[in-house]
Amino acid sequence: MKVSVFGIGYVGCVTAACLAREGHDVIGVDVDPFKVAALNEGRSPFFEPGLGELIGEMVAAGRLRATVDDADAVQNTDIALICVGTPTNSNGTIRLDYLKHVFESVAKHVRLKDDYFVVALRSTVLPNAIEQDLIPLLERHSGKRVDREVGFVYNPEFLREGVALKDFHDAPWTIIGSSDSRASDTVAALYQSLSAPLVRTNPKTAVLVKYFSNTFHALKVAFGNEVSYLCREMGVDSVEAMDIFCQDTKLNISPRYLKPGFAFGGSCLPKDVKALISEAAKRGLHLPILEAILPSNDFHLRNCIQMVAETGKRRIGLVGLTFKEGTDDLRESPAVELTERLIGKGFDVKIYEPSIAPGSLHGSNLSFIEKSIPHIWKLLVRGLDEVFLHADVVVTMQQVRSEDRPMFMTMKAKQICIDLARTLGPTEVSGEYRTVDNDQRETVLVNSSAS
Numbered sequence: 001m002k003v004s005v006f007g008i009g010y011v012g013c014v015t016a017a018c019l020a021r022e023g024h025d026v027i028g029v030d031v032d033p034f035k036v037a038a039l040n041e042g043r044s045p046f047f048e049p050g051l052g053e054l055i056g057e058m059v060a061a062g063r064l065r066a067t068v069d070d071a072d073a074v075q076n077t078d079i080a081l082i083c084v085g086t087p088t089n090s091n092g093t094i095r096l097d098y099l100k101h102v103f104e105s106v107a108k109h110v111r112l113k114d115d116y117f118v119v120a121l122r123s124t125v126l127p128n129a130i131e132q133d134l135i136p137l138l139e140r141h142s143g144k145r146v147d148r149e150v151g152f153v154y155n156p157e158f159l160r161e162g163v164a165l166k167d168f169h170d171a172p173w174t175i176i177g178s179s180d181s182r183a184s185d186t187v188a189a190l191y192q193s194l195s196a197p198l199v200r201t202n203p204k205t206a207v208l209v210k211y212f213s214n215t216f217h218a219l220k221v222a223f224g225n226e227v228s229y230l231c232r233e234m235g236v237d238s239v240e241a242m243d244i245f246c247q248d249t250k251l252n253i254s255p256r257y258l259k260p261g262f263a264f265g266g267s268c269l270p271k272d273v274k275a276l277i278s279e280a281a282k283r284g285l286h287l288p289i290l291e292a293i294l295p296s297n298d299f300h301l302r303n304c305i306q307m308v309a310e311t312g313k314r315r316i317g318l319v320g321l322t323f324k325e326g327t328d329d330l331r332e333s334p335a336v337e338l339t340e341r342l343i344g345k346g347f348d349v350k351i352y353e354p355s356i357a358p359g360s361l362h363g364s365n366l367s368f369i370e371k372s373i374p375h376i377w378k379l380l381v382r383g384l385d386e387v388f389l390h391a392d393v394v395v396t397m398q399q400v401r402s403e404d405r406p407m408f409m410t411m412k413a414k415q416i417c418i419d420l421a422r423t424l425g426p427t428e429v430s431g432e433y434r435t436v437d438n439d440q441r442e443t444v445l446v447n448s449s450a451s
Ligand SMILES: NC(=O)c1ccc[n+]([C@@H]2O[C@H](COP(=O)([O-])OP(=O)(O)OC[C@H]3O[C@@H](n4cnc5c(N)ncnc54)[C@H](O)[C@@H]3O)[C@@H](O)[C@H]2O)c1
Pocket: 006, 007, 008, 009, 010, 011, 012, 029, 030, 031, 032, 035, 083, 084, 085, 086, 098, 101, 102, 122, 123, 124, 125, 157, 158, 159, 160, 161
């Protein structure tokens, strides 16, 4: 394919050289004449292991050249990859001026082209900027409608400097964010020789996956560093401790606990987080990430309660009371907390918990629940049918058992199902289906005490 790459900085240069190696004809474009000259002379404008050699080979093979002329690039290619910088302003927002300039210029040249053209954005930028600034610029200056006459794709880059060539070739995935299949197919064809799995989604999701990835990497670094302070205070080798920690690929380094759902609870997680924080405090250590975990969990719980309250309905059916499915342990269950707060606010609540039958609880479990919800036995029902008979709003707080799932198709259309546990899907519920992220509220609670 014939490809132009706008911005031959770290991302653009690596992308241009690697795509040329995959057999494409590539034109790099930059406003910096030094970078353009370096590339045309077969050199890398900056140091990246292996890049200079690759650029030399590709320029010599006639598959890679550079220009400062946007018209030359757009007229002689079928797709433009936009890789210009999006640096940070002093208030943390991102600077869009480089991107806006490129979009406007590319669009003006696309206006003069008869052939179908695709603009693929690789720079890191938030969804609003794409929707409110970049796509309108592309449409206005090209005179063409995005998704009909000109293609737009968000195609995030995940390479790391220092190992960029390897990362390009051995990427975890290639993400193509577009609502236009013709544009997606064009970008997919660009990467077809690479082994990375192709993931197609919409542009917004693609953008957020890029941001979440980097934020998660940052969180991992910060977590590792915070626990190392505790290790040092306690005379433990943090490297050895984290090496052992990372050997658990079932729970620690795995997709477990990363799916959006209800708040966490139980007899271990809250207790152990509290114990570590108070041990750290005793030693004069301030660990901001660890200290933020329980407030974050409570924030989520309050949001869920607010969501139920905002339905305006009073008759509530709760599904799942234990701290997770498959156990009768109620201690520190966020579902108990939610139930307690709803009852406190005067809601008329019935609860279905398949793991608990009257008389089946003993010891600390029994005393905990009787203290938290004194009339618990009057509120418990024996099946989902009783929940549906009672409730205007049904709230799932844990995974619904497979044998109970079909029952949700017996809900009435006017009944609302709030799937806090994200256990069902809209097609499995005959009532109105809501989750925390399809709730229509305009504002999210910050620092609000809904309890
Ligand atoms: N560097 C990384 O490791 C990395 C990894 C993934 C994603 N990203 C993202 O990719 C984007 C680019 O990052 P980078 O590190 O390559 O930036 P960079 O600053 O190294 O390169 C940007 C290039 O764009 C050029 N440019 C600016 N305006 C231009 C215009 N109008 N026309 C043509 N070229 C123009 C600049 O001269 C520069 O060479 C950023 O959004 C960044 O967040 C970077």
